[in-house]
Amino acid sequence: MERAVVIGASGGIGGALAEALASEGVAVMGFARAAQGPRHLDLTDEASIAAAADHAARAGAPDLVVVATGLLHAGERGPERALKELDPAWLARNFQVNAIGPALVAKHFLPILPRDRRSVFAALSARVGSISDNRLGGWHGYRASKAALNQLIRTMAIEEKRRNPQAILVAVHPGTVDTGLSKPFQANVRPGQLFAPDRAAVQLLDLLDGLKSGDSGKLFAWDGQEITP
Numbered sequence: 001m002e003r004a005v006v007i008g009a010s011g012g013i014g015g016a017l018a019e020a021l022a023s024e025g026v027a028v029m030g031f032a033r034a035a036q037g038p039r040h041l042d043l044t045d046e047a048s049i050a051a052a053a054d055h056a057a058r059a060g061a062p063d064l065v066v067v068a069t070g071l072l073h074a075g076e077r078g079p080e081r082a083l084k085e086l087d088p089a090w091l092a093r094n095f096q097v098n099a100i101g102p103a104l105v106a107k108h109f110l111p112i113l114p115r116d117r118r119s120v121f122a123a124l125s126a127r128v129g130s131i132s133d134n135r136l137g138g139w140h141g142y143r144a145s146k147a148a149l150n151q152l153i154r155t156m157a158i159e160e161k162r163r164n165p166q167a168i169l170v171a172v173h174p175g176t177v178d179t180g181l182s183k184p185f186q187a188n189v190r191p192g193q194l195f196a197p198d199r200a201a202v203q204l205l206d207l208l209d210g211l212k213s214g215d216s217g218k219l220f221a222w223d224g225q226e227i228t229p
Contacts, residue, residue, distance in 0.1 A: 004064040005056050006030045007041060007105055012179030013124065014068035016201035021064075029056050043069060043101025046108075053108035061114045064208070067105050067123040071097035072142050072181050079139040086140060094141035099148040106156050106169070118166045120208050125149050125171035125219055132228045150219050150229045157217030168211050171219040173227060174200045195222075 009030025129146025
């Protein structure tokens with residue numbers, strides 16, 4: 001791997017991924033909503049995504065693109081605990097950040113990936129986005145938007161395979177990582193299952209490094225376990 005792109009590079013997992021890749025000698029280009037200039041990328045603004053892809057393409061085709069973003073809570077607003085808490089604006093925001101945004105990143109970044117060798121496009125998903133694994137209910141917007149992301153990855157993988165048979169598109173569950181996203185819910189995490197961002201980054205990169213073309217379109221946990229959508 002020579003070049004990589006990290007979307008959400010200012011976040012806990014995204015920043016750790018960028019650092020881990022750079023430590024391995026990979027040329028990393030990070031994008032984030034908080035960044036200024038050509039490194040700015042807002043998942044709710046397609047023009048900024050297109051501009052970021054154009055900027056990345058000038059440096060050469062990346063071998064890896066990771067979308068390390070996600071929305072679970074914001075301010076006073078958290079995931080729904082019951083159906084009565086459903087709010088259309090919050091539901092739409094979940095889908096915009098967790099599903100539509102990553103899909104638009106794929107729309108603009110997949111065309112700049114190489115066509116003649118292995119490439120990887122990965123988006124952070126979640127085990128709770130698995131429909132078959134849903135036994136507790138709740139978290140309606142987060143669950144549904146991550147399930148939508150998993151389906152989008154599957155659909156895009158089929159199309160991308162026609163362009164490059166060696167391409168791999170996957171959704172990945174990083175586990176529970178000690179970041180702002182998981183902070184309000186860490187009390188329920190079992191001992192040994194809360195990962196520091198740098199450890200989570202290495203685990204994810206090891207996972208991605210071991211994937212084959214036949215794995216494209218699937219959802220994997222950090223430990224290599226395939227999760228049924």
